[in-house]
Amino acid sequence: MFYAFILVLWELLFRASIWPDYLFPSPAGVFSALVKGIYDKTFIIGLLVSLKRILLGYSVSLVLGVVLGLLLGSFKVLDDMAGPLLLGIRTLPSICWLPIGLLWFGLSEKAILFVVIMGAAFSIALATDDGIKNIPPIYLKVASTMGAKGPRRYLTVILPAALPSIVTGMKLGWAFAWRSLMAGEMLFVSLGLGHLLMMGRELNDMKQVLAVMILIVAVGITVDRAVLGKIEQQIRKRWGIISLET
Amino acid sequence: MELALKDISKTFCIKDGPVKALENINLDVEKGEMVCLLGPSGCGKTTVLNIIAGLEKPDSGGYAAVKDSRISLPGPDRVLIFQQDALLPWMNVINNVEFGLKNKKFPRDKIRPLAEEFLRMVNLFRFRDSYIHTLSGGMKQRVALARALVLNPTVLLMDEPFSSLDAQTRELLQDLLQKIWMITGKTVVFVTHNIREAVFLGDRVLVFTAAPGRIKKEFRIDLPRPRSINDLRLAGITNSIRQEIKDEIDLAMRSETDNE
Numbered sequence: 001m002f003y004a005f006i007l008v009l010w011e012l013l014f015r016a017s018i019w020p021d022y023l024f025p026s027p028a029g030v031f032s033a034l035v036k037g038i039y040d041k042t043f044i045i046g047l048l049v050s051l052k053r054i055l056l057g058y059s060v061s062l063v064l065g066v067v068l069g070l071l072l073g074s075f076k077v078l079d080d081m082a083g084p085l086l087l088g089i090r091t092l093p094s095i096c097w098l099p100i101g102l103l104w105f106g107l108s109e110k111a112i113l114f115v116v117i118m119g120a121a122f123s124i125a126l127a128t129d130d131g132i133k134n135i136p137p138i139y140l141k142v143a144s145t146m147g148a149k150g151p152r153r154y155l156t157v158i159l160p161a162a163l164p165s166i167v168t169g170m171k172l173g174w175a176f177a178w179r180s181l182m183a184g185e186m187l188f189v190s191l192g193l194g195h196l197l198m199m200g201r202e203l204n205d206m207k208q209v210l211a212v213m214i215l216i217v218a219v220g221i222t223v224d225r226a227v228l229g230k231i232e233q234q235i236r237k238r239w240g241i242i243s244l245e246t
Numbered sequence: 247m248e249l250a251l252k253d254i255s256k257t258f259c260i261k262d263g264p265v266k267a268l269e270n271i272n273l274d275v276e277k278g279e280m281v282c283l284l285g286p287s288g289c290g291k292t293t294v295l296n297i298i299a300g301l302e303k304p305d306s307g308g309y310a311a312v313k314d315s316r317i318s319l320p321g322p323d324r325v326l327i328f329q330q331d332a333l334l335p336w337m338n339v340i341n342n343v344e345f346g347l348k349n350k351k352f353p354r355d356k357i358r359p360l361a362e363e364f365l366r367m368v369n370l371f372r373f374r375d376s377y378i379h380t381l382s383g384g385m386k387q388r389v390a391l392a393r394a395l396v397l398n399p400t401v402l403l404m405d406e407p408f409s410s411l412d413a414q415t416r417e418l419l420q421d422l423l424q425k426i427w428m429i430t431g432k433t434v435v436f437v438t439h440n441i442r443e444a445v446f447l448g449d450r451v452l453v454f455t456a457a458p459g460r461i462k463k464e465f466r467i468d469l470p471r472p473r474s475i476n477d478l479r480l481a482g483i484t485n486s487i488r489q490e491i492k493d494e495i496d497l498a499m500r501s502e503t504d505n506e
């Protein structure tokens with residue numbers, strides 16, 4: 001409903017011809033640019049390139065984040081020392097890591113991955129840490145009385161008990177990772193969606209810019225809602241955590 | 247002696263200062279005996295079980311021992327069953343029952359059959375693949391019972407295991423526990439608020455004073471087994487115990503409410 005209203009408003013503004021066509025295209029124009037991009041495969045390639053990058057970067061963040069979070073959550077000393085630092089780092093917009101990335105890795109694939117990983121890993125680490133600290137004590141008592149020790153204690157009780165929080169961190173991490181990837185890709189000939197956005201700008205093709213933006217939002221939301229959101233819901237249901245949101 | 251508590255006291259240090267929860271608890275439990283601990287809220291019943299389970303340490307001077315070896319750490323020879331929600335929801339029913347055996351490095355091929363045997367004992371074999379959030383409260387406590395019994399503990403510790411269930415389910419589970427106890431001959435320490443439950447299940451009922459908890463009185467229940475919850479003699483004993491501990495309950499009520 002709301003979206004239909006926006007579309008109508010957009011169309012009306014376009015008809016009113018306040019701004020020239022090339023700065024303010026019609027919804028239909030943007031839609032045809034989207035279809036064209038998909039047909040001539042530039043969008044598909046851009047999408048695949050970006051997805052491949054995010055898959056790699058996000059997986060590394062996940063592993064790094066969970067391991068770091070496990071360490072922080074398990075050793076109070078580490079937590080006391082590094083916890084505040086991590087909280088500080090998390091407030092840093094992830095694109096601020098780009099200069100370091102560029103200095104270390106040059107204008108390359110690695111620099112982009114570095115930014116993506118830095119953006120996501122810390123939120124996942126903090127969520128894991130938080131999840132471990134807030135495990136219902138009864139699960140730890142069960143682990144002890146049932147004789148779960150060492151690595152088995154982590155694998156069968158601590159990690160699963162912290163999982164709801166970890167998944168929430170993964171959602172946050174995803175949002176950061178996807179944003180920083182787009183920012184990183186805009187910087188050079190990276191072939192990804194961010195690059196297509198910049199190409200649109202260079203060609204003064206507003207239709208393409210908007211079409212790519214729609215695509216970026218679509219991917220972001222799909223992963224957040226349809227993938228991570230579903231997993232989160234399933235876990236919360238099975239873990240018996242009543243969700244406050246509807 | 248299967249289980250012995252010697253001069254156990256427990257003081258918790260909280261920020262308002264020390265809180266004495268238990269004072270000089272002495273208790274000997276024989277093999278195969280079912281002992282019920284009865285007492286007002288906050289008198290330290292859970293603390294006693296935690297000390298036996300090794301989750302909590304008594305003040306120096308006292309100790310707890312199982313089969314003459316002093317307790318210092320938790321171990322699968324003393325399994326604790328909690329009031330509620332202590333199953334691991336990321337595992338299905340059978341995996342919950344197998345959990346302790348896997349931790350113990352029990353022979354792999356014997357784990358599944360043993361777990362299934364105990365699920366049958368609590369009449370839940372049909373639900374072996376169910377997830378925990380799909381079970382009722384009574385079913386969950388039966389899984390918890392199977393999960394504890396499968397480890398063949400020397401002492402089974404139960405902390406108000408049926409208190410969150412409705413009256414009907416509660417009676418069913420009390421009956422089931424009695425039946426299983428008669429088959430397995432386990433040594434059990436059972437904590438409850440409910441006098442009738444204590445009298446129905448216990449060979450002995452120990453009444454605690456209000457905090458700090460001490461053992462105030464001991465009742466030996468000499469009714470033959472299997473007992474029926476509707477047995478009139480049971481009601482008689484319940485009433486006489488209720489009369490005797492009335493003062494203690496009044497005292498506890500007063501200490502837990504603000505009006506002087």
Ligand SMILES: Nc1ncnc2c1ncn2[C@@H]1O[C@H](COP(=O)(O)OP(=O)(O)OP(=O)(O)O)[C@@H](O)[C@H]1O
Nearest residue numbers: 258260265267286287288289290291292293294457
């Ligand atoms: N970890 C703890 N830290 C501080 N005080 C505690 C702790 N555990 C128990 N206590 C205190 O010790 C006393 C006994 O507690 P406990 O839980 O053993 O009582 P209980 O008899 O099991 O009560 P209920 O019937 O309500 O379960 C209480 O005053 C309680 O506040």
Ligand SMILES: [Mg+2]
Nearest residue numbers: 291292293405
């Ligand atoms: Mg208690």
